[in-house]
Amino acid sequence: MKKIIIGDNIVKSFGVEDEQRNVLDGVSVEITEGEFVAVMGPSGSGKSTLMFALSGMDSVNGGKVVFDGMDLTEVGEKELSEIRRTKMGFIFQQPTMLKNLNILDNIILPSMRDNRKNAPKISEKARMLMERVGIGDLEKRDITQVSGGQLQRAGICRALMNNPKIIFGDEPTGALNSKSSEEIMDIFSEINADGTALMLVTHDAKVAARTDRIMFMRDGKIVSELKLPKFDGKDIEVRVDEVTVKMREVGI
Template sequence: MKKILLSAVDVCKSFKIGKNHVDVLNNVSVDFYEGDFTIIMGASGAGKSTLLYALSGMDKISKGKVIYKEKEISSLSEKQIANLRSHDFGFVFQQTHLVSNLTLFENVAVAGYLGKERSTKETCTRTEELFKQMNVGNEKDRIPSEVSGGEAQRATVARAIINEPGIVFADEPTGALNKNNTQEVLNILSELNKSGQSIIMVTHDLRAALRGNRLLYLEDGKIVDEKEMPSYEQSDGKDREVQLNNWLASMKW
């Protein structure tokens, strides 16, 4: 039986625009399981990114609870949430948000210094290992503007996992990449998941969605359906694509 890692319980999120309140999330209740690669899909404006930010503590919810490892994180202070994000959560966004005047290596190592009590040597060793794993070691001493988008994004994945997070949250991580770089980043995420890394990813890209073993469909701030699939194997790509397309068609995606 799968272990519940993260839960949303009747989560609501609304924004005030002028005199009006706009409801973006409407009583969302869902569990996320250890070791899953969960994909969140839906039309533009459905609330996908808002849900991701609510789950990760990046955004305060209006009502409800978010529970991580049986601890309610939605009631934590800003300092406690920041500490949780640096230790237990990793983040990969469409834009890398790398510090522009630091090298790729320094960007990743700094996250390692801040997130775990490691010596300088331990942090550097861990960073070196990750750069080899991400196949970007030759570019480690370059600043972000000197490398390709794919290389920068792979360094971002390294930064996200340097502290061995319980969950990696990804928001359209391949949205700004070309086809080849998209495949490279997705392959890395798939390999991480195979090794046991739990991932929750928002995407509108079918190629990215194929990597998940569980898919949630969001509509008007509510989860209206979900689909379970076997863990991703490159050899089953065609059949997997047909299944996913049929499911999305049923959602009128």
């Protein structure tokens, strides 16, 4: 399988002079097309920083990041922004939505930026995605008139609008109850089955157990990995136990 992301000896530092600290300390990672990856580790281990580095959302102090054959460390901010907008999708713990727009308009807004002539097709695609994730009847609702799970589904729709090669999620189920979390993970599994790669940062062993591979981080380094078979909806507790045991082994 083609490698969609190659991170080679990535270093990311914060602070100045004697107070400088490496949040990423020579991290190397590869993600292939269609892979479903989780990143776990204690707070401050560098999980989210790694996601920001691999997606070009944050610059690095050393090493390089290659996405879809392009070295992101050699690309200007304008081109980086275009790459993120057209080839990547992002889902966060708290979806960032505009309060003065309804759910449908929030979903289509990024896609309308340079493509207003295709507004009908863009809206049609958004409605199709909303139906797919179970919020087809909420397009005219304000963001204050839906649940957290429904708002996260809207965020997923927005992330899928431009057919991204990979979706990055930073604790995407962290603010949800267990039922909503399971439903969101079902949607992620369907997206992955269609061929889209996903990388999720999570503290939740149950979320990580649904992925293909888990990278465990501590002190700015990947200290271990766990490969799992494709999730088939069965034996989830066994998988969670396996993840939990591995977390204890690496001190998470």
